[in-house]
Amino acid sequence: MTRAVLIGDIHCYQLWVAPWQLLGKRILGQINLWKSRRKRFDAARLDVVVQKALRLGPELLLLSGDFSTTAMPREFEQAITKLKPLTDAVQQVLAVPGNHDRYTYLATRSQLPRHYLGDWMPAKFPAMIPVSKSWSVLMLDSAVPRKITSRGELGQEQINQLIRLLDATADGQNIIVLCHYAIGNPPAFSRMKHNHQLAEQQALIDILGRAAKRLNIIFTHGHVHYPWAWPRDEGFFDLNSGSPTMMDPHFPHGQGFWELELDDKDVAQTCLTHHVLQGSFDNPKWTQTQFRPIK
Ligand SMILES: [Fe+2]
Numbered sequence: 592m593t594r595a596v597l598i599g600d601i602h603c604y605q606l607w608v609a610p611w612q613l614l615g616k617r618i619l620g621q622i623n624l625w626k627s628r629r630k631r632f633d634a635a636r637l638d639v640v641v642q643k644a645l646r647l648g649p650e651l652l653l654l655s656g657d658f659s660t661t662a663m664p665r666e667f668e669q670a671i672t673k674l675k676p677l678t679d680a681v682q683q684v685l686a687v688p689g690n691h692d693r694y695t696y697l698a699t700r701s702q703l704p705r706h707y708l709g710d711w712m713p714a715k716f717p718a719m720i721p722v723s724k725s726w727s728v729l730m731l732d733s734a735v736p737r738k739i740t741s742r743g744e745l746g747q748e749q750i751n752q753l754i755r756l757l758d759a760t761a762d763g764q765n766i767i768v769l770c771h772y773a774i775g776n777p778p779a780f781s782r783m784k785h786n787h788q789l790a791e792q793q794a795l796i797d798i799l800g801r802a803a804k805r806l807n808i809i810f811t812h813g814h815v816h817y818p819w820a821w822p823r824d825e826g827f828f829d830l831n832s833g834s835p836t837m838m839d840p841h842f843p844h845g846q847g848f849w850e851l852e853l854d855d856k857d858v859a860q861t862c863l864t865h866h867v868l869q870g871s872f873d874n875p876k877w878t879q880t881q882f883r884p885i886k
């Protein structure tokens with residue numbers, strides 16, 4: 592059994608930035624921070640999450656992107672420093688960038704995610720990384736800079752490679768897809784806005800649905816700031832990391848993180864546990880909700 596932890600949408604930020612850094616879309620991002628985002632996101636919550644995750648003794652850490660808010664170096668540095676006890680403790684860290692990590696064209700051109708996330712990202716996307724005897728992590732890069740919208744994109748080349756990688760995978764293997772963007776949402780949620788969607792959303796659903804006829808697939812992602820565990824009609828399981836640093840009426844102490852117990856011997860025993868902080872930092876209490884993604 593391999594134990595993994597999934598953390599997404601940390602969104603570290605700084606309220607005061609030098610005027611010359613307020614270029615392009617970052618101006619919009621900073622206005623949003625000053626007006627509302629700073630009241631909902633609290634990076635200090637990540638420290639409690641990291642301590643809790645450490646106690647689970649994971650071997651693998653999956654990071655689904657949006658480490659930063661406006662792709663500033665100091666935001667990346669803060670996220671990486673806070674994650675360090677956990678990244679030092681696990682055997683393997685795998686990370687994909689979020690749209691906020693490629694917030695500006697300059698941040699993208701200067702390869703900031705590559706600089707800060709380093710070996711946690713593969714040299715090239717998509718990449719299939721074996722993590723145990725029967726489990727692999729299929730990493731997708733869905734984040735692109737945009738002038739106004741937050742739309743994601745894989746691109747045709749990545750889609751073609753993805754199809755080839757899935758076709759080359761032996762029947763009965765188990766795959767965790769790690770991607771920043773969601774591909775739809777459970778029926779109880781209001782539909783994602785066009786501006787926030789992945790451009791190839793339907794194509795990716797179709798590709799994964801086809802592959803799920805002979806492979807076990809858990810599609811892990813973030814981007815929509817609300818955690819969910821969703822057995823989809825298309826035959827694969829959809830797991831939204833949620834944001835551990837974001838407070839909302841349903842999760843007043845942050846949206847928690849996921850523990851994945853990946854079973855090699857009996858895949859039906861694979862278990863996903865959502866850990867959510869309840870109460871104050873001084874006296875942290877956690878609740879757990881469990882799901883079996885594979886029948
Ligand atoms: Fe996000």
Ligand SMILES: [Fe+2]
Pocket residue numbers: 657689690691771813814815
């Ligand atoms: Fe995002």
